[in-house]
Amino acid sequence: MTIRIDLFLRSLSLPLVSVVRSLQLDELEYVHRGRIEEGRQLFIVQIDETADVPQCALAEVDEVAEATALGQAGGKEIYKCIVDLDDLFQRMYDANLDGAPLEPPVVRPDGWYETKIFKNYSTLSEFQSVCRENNIEVELHSITSGHAGSEDSPAYGLTERQHEALTLALSRGYYESPRRTSTEALADELDISQPSMSDLLRRAEHQILSSTLGSQTRVEMPSS
Incomplete structure (x- = not known):
């Protein structure tokens, strides 16, 4: 049985939050995440084109090791960002503690809003414990057991x-x-x-x- 969770992770230490704050954005989305090497993660992010964010401004944020503009789609500017991670987030990603996102996570000035799928309640509980140990507040907005989607369909x-x-x-x-x-x-x-x-x-x-x-x-x- 899988579990669908709508949640908000409240912490200024989460990856990409400093980007939103430094560039004074309302929010950004990331549509892909992948490990590059130990301590570094690749994020493909979308920023509303009306924000008019130059590529150099992204690269100047401390946690961003590299930023590359990829193009535009649907009124969004798309960038590839390589982000330096601390030990906490490396553990979360490498130990299968993080659930699978159903929709692009939204990064805001105070944290992440996500809709995720967890394998079971035990995995969710472990994820919450790791967050609490590292001063990340987890707000659960909704929990649905079974398959995600509208009504009974994925x-x-x-x-x-x-x-x-x-x-x-x-x-x-x-x-x-x-x-x-x-x-x-x-x-x-x-x-x-x-x-x-x-x-x-x-x-x-x-x-x-x-x-x-x-x-x-x-x-x-x-x-x-």
Whole structure:
């Protein structure tokens, strides 16, 4: 059984909060996170284009080791940011304590608002304990057991089996860089073959991209 949680993590020490505060933004979203190396994490972030944030301003924030503009889409400026992490967040990410985000987490001047999937209540409890130990206040806004989505169906038009496979892959670090698991290991957990697991993930990824981006979305890349 999975658990869907709407929560707010309140702490000025969370990654990217200093970016929002330094640039005097209302908020930003990050749509991807992946490990680069020990102590560093890659974030793909979206900032409302009306904020008019120059790339150099992002790079000047202390925790940001590198910032690169990727282009524009849907009224958002998209950047790749490499962020230095302290031991707390490295532990949270590497020990499978962090749930899988269902929607892009929103970073605000005082913390993160997220909708996440946890494997079970034990994992959620451990995540809360780590947060409390490090002075991160966890506000739980809603808790729903079972599959995420509207009514009884998973979100974005996924089948229940696709949703199950994708949630497992996210929670096990399949989409991190480098990957922390393989399709073979994921297939074993679902008691299916490796080709079936790969096909489930491929179809789920295609469905989410089709639902969120649509067939007519065009990303504008910066001119060289």
